[in-house]
Amino acid sequence: MATKNNENYTGSLRKTIRFFLIDCKTIPGKLIDISIILINILACFLFVIDTYPIPEFARKIIWITEIIIITFFIIEYIARLYGSRNRIKHIFNIFSLIDLAAILPIFFIFHMPDAALKIGFIKILRVFRVFRFLRFASDPFFFFGNISTRLLKVVRLALTILIIFFVSSGLFWLVENGTNRDVKNFGDAFYFTVVSLTTVGFGDITPVSAAGRWVTVLMILSGIILIPWQAGQIVKEWIGISLKKEVLCGHCGLKYHDKDASHCKACGHIIFQEFDGI
Numbered sequence: 001m002a003t004k005n006n007e008n009y010t011g012s013l014r015k016t017i018r019f020f021l022i023d024c025k026t027i028p029g030k031l032i033d034i035s036i037i038l039i040n041i042l043a044c045f046l047f048v049i050d051t052y053p054i055p056e057f058a059r060k061i062i063w064i065t066e067i068i069i070i071t072f073f074i075i076e077y078i079a080r081l082y083g084s085r086n087r088i089k090h091i092f093n094i095f096s097l098i099d100l101a102a103i104l105p106i107f108f109i110f111h112m113p114d115a116a117l118k119i120g121f122i123k124i125l126r127v128f129r130v131f132r133f134l135r136f137a138s139d140p141f142f143f144f145g146n147i148s149t150r151l152l153k154v155v156r157l158a159l160t161i162l163i164i165f166f167v168s169s170g171l172f173w174l175v176e177n178g179t180n181r182d183v184k185n186f187g188d189a190f191y192f193t194v195v196s197l198t199t200v201g202f203g204d205i206t207p208v209s210a211a212g213r214w215v216t217v218l219m220i221l222s223g224i225i226l227i228p229w230q231a232g233q234i235v236k237e238w239i240g241i242s243l244k245k246e247v248l249c250g251h252c253g254l255k256y257h258d259k260d261a262s263h264c265k266a267c268g269h270i271i272f273q274e275f276d277g278i
Contacts, residue, residue, distance in 0.1 A: 017083030021076075033136060036076065040132050043069050043102075044166065047126045051173055051186040073103045095135045102129045127170035130163050150234065157230045164226065168219035169193045175211035182206075197223045 020029045046062050046069075077099045084090035134156075173189035182205045183189055192205040196216060207213045248254075252267040263270055 014083050017079050018085070021079055022083055037133070037136060039069060039072060040129060043126070043129050047129075047170065048186045051177070051189075053185075070103055073099065077103055095132075098128070098131045098134075102132060127167055127174070130166045133159055133163070153230065153234045157227070157234060160226055160230055164219070164222055165190065165193050165197070168197075168215065168222075171215045172207070172212060172219070175209055175215055176207060180205075180208045180212065193219060196220060 020026070020032060042065075046065060050059070050062055077096070080096070080099070081087055081090055090096055169186060169190040169192075172192060173183060173186050176183040176189070183192070188205065195202055195205070196219060207216050247261075249264040249267065249269055252264060252269065254264055254267070
């Protein structure tokens with residue numbers, strides 16, 4: 001097994017990068033994935049902390065950490081681009097566009113180091129970094145080992161809910177902070193998001209700006225469209241599997257078949273299955 005794995009990634013630098021960073025199914029590849037996830041979590045955490053009243057020296061630390069994180073994102077972006085099989089296709093891949101948006105702030109930081117983190121456009125890009133987590137939820141080898149399609153869809157649903165809450169809260173804070181006296185930090189915006197998307201609507205925090213109202217509308221629309229759609233996909237698959245029987249096709253490996261099937265619907269191979277006809 002070790003020899004086979006070595007054959008997979010030994011060779012050119014490009015193949016090695018692609019194996020560990022793009023097609024990674026090994027322990028080192030997973031450790032790289034986890035490191036990237038932790039750095040993304042740190043980036044989101046810094047955004048949240050920056051919305052609270054903190055000492056000036058702490059903001060300087062956040063600014064320096066931002067530069068380090070974005071520099072890491074640039075290295076990761078270049079490595080993925082260099083190691084990709086089709087670089088043109090990779091550039092226009094949705095995840096690559098998200099990665100590109102995550103590294104754009106560094107150009108503003110170097111040109112306007114004192115004001116960069118106070119520019120609304122830069123802060124919006126910082127909010128959208130959370131979308132980078134979707135890259136890992138699209139891989140059936142998420143973290144360690146291969147997971148089932150059903151479990152992967154559950155992970156996507158949970159991640160979608162978290163992203164909607166985080167992005168909506170971040171955007172609402174950006175447009176309402178300084179205008180709405182009830183929205184002083186990310187926590188206030190997150191509270192408003194939860195109350196709005198769960199249709200509780202206490203009314204103690206309401207948008208006062210036109211931008212805040214638009215963010216609220218988009219927040220609610222994304223919640224009522226994306227969450228039920230993904231939940232419906234999960235329920236549909238679970239119901240479909242419950243109506244089938246687990247019989248592994250020895251020819252193509254299809255795991256579930258109709259209860260009265262005598263042949264595999266994927267390859268037509270005969271499957272041995274007992275069915276009483278009732």
